Amino acid sequence: MDASDVVTPPYLAGPLSLLPFAAQLLQPSRIGDPGTGRLFARPYRSVHARLRHWRERGWITTDPHPAIYLHEYSSAGRTVRGIVGTLELGQRGTGPAMSRVLPHEGIHPAQVDELAARMGEMRLNPAPILLVHRGSPALRRLLGDISAAPPTRQFEDAGGQRHRLWAVRAPEELAAIQDEIAPSRALIADGHHRYAAYLRMQAESPGTDADSGLAMLVDHVDTPLQLHAIHRALAGVRLDRALDALTTLGVPVEFRPVAVAAAPDAATLLLTDGHRWALARLPPHPGTVVEYVHDTLLPAIERRSQRVSHHPDPEEAVSTAHRRRGTALILPAPTFEQVLEVAVAGRLLPEKATSFQPKPHLGVLMRSLNDG
Template structure:
């Protein structure tokens, strides 16, 4: 038996990042680079943020990532037509050489993040190379897959993190060295973040990065639905093909720690009085006549002691904590690690949404997931629904569960800062 060949075939594979010819806006053809960028598709708060971005520039990337039409098929066809038109008009142009892209984000408060954008080999969960930490909603994966099929493009990178073990490693050195050079582009978006992008095309430098990253696994920080979409589309196309890879930003969190924030829930068609009445006897409820920042501080204090949520939508705040142990015993699955069973998102979905309020968490008609607390409260008050504000999970809890192969309830965390959409795209035909 050829033991050497067998060993090579079964050796674990790490991250396989490949260069690509980036598709980028021609700054001479758009009003400004800042005006054509957007937050990732799931962070744009519909409809306000969407309309604002559409009005900012006729070429804003939301016209591709969140096309507006009456049916899903019409939306995807519109995005594909828009992409073809922008390519034909030279609004978007393809870089002449394949490369990896170094990306930097910086705000005015001392936050700095740098990472590498490339096309990552789409791996199977059993390989343990890319670790998800959240469940996904099938309808969202189907929606993103249909859009990617129609456009034949990765329109925005998802965010992955890895833990570099050596600040002198090839990837770290290349990132820092490149960031001292003039960038391909630089812009500051209206949220105050400054963005810079460089291209690394030298084959020797690319090879050193690839060799370094091949020793690592990554955690999905943002983009679970897009990663699931990559996996679905890879399965649909015979390999080898461009669909074997997906666009990602890789950040070494040993060098650049990410922020972890909560994702809040907006419960449609459930007024706050009805939500509170259903909780009677099951959780402690305290009325707070304070501002939003003070209410979030109270939530943080309560979360140190156990599960806690902040309900809003009737003009005030209600701190909900200390769930009845009997309720948890009846509703939370017992076949998961204790760290999973005690997550706020687990208790919210398993106990409150499913059994107390009888709301399916994967129904967009009943539940919206919003990253901004103030926007969630505002929408709840306007729509006479209930905002459920969450406290963020610690990053070490997320990583530990992911390494155990345990996924958290959908939309449990929001890692950031997230890459701006519209700075570099990947067209699959190139």
């Protein structure tokens, strides 16, 4: 997709609100199973019938009573806990200053249209978008009290993630949760296009189940998600050409042997063609290293038609660059504070700039658009 097609997702005014919903839950043996993705495959208009078939076979159960869910999941030694409910979408904001939900990446309108149509045909929010905020001490105490009780559901899925769920229905607990999250400002960690699709559906069908969309709110202070960099491979751009551009920009570069897995520090960019490794120590500049790469370095490289590919795995970035006679850029991971600063300022990071991990597997909590 052309970067010129990227636009800022709409802003959502406060207060931040998560509402109870009647969850649909996949059988644990089907969560984390790659084959489960076929349930949501084309044609999307058939997904509703497939869901009904799976319910008839007992592979999907529906919670008969709406709730907000405290969902704790563990993956690769890391545990994350968040509140899952339906995010109220009715109040639009005009900018980041008044928004309670803060995007940090742009969206492609065509992809938003496709996702909105897909969810409309499926009559389903198949997974929550992932939001991150700084919760209050009172909220952490409340969720700690809830999680001290036996979970409503507990299991290990087919992909090895362990899950614990607490259904919160007591009116006083629901009210207390709402009071504590209302003033929060939440950063979108995963799901920018789905968030925009939620808002598109709400604008087209106000007063329906589309007035809210499934979301999980994680407290960065309590159980933070880990931020990873997404690295770049520049096909056909020789390492010397990239280094010449850095020299023109006045950036000092040094060669040294570096292990591919080595994580650069916050102000260092690693460049390699798979044989030689160069470290570029970037000058002080506003923003993140990935912004410097896209706003300053790439325009300075003579070749104007760089093919840039994105790789969460640095070794894959190096392998791709070597195969395509290009250069890999190994980036440092931005911090949560840096990403939040970008979002609050109303800036957008380049496409595929962050990876928040771990994410919960698909199917733990789903929400029907026919059941509220």
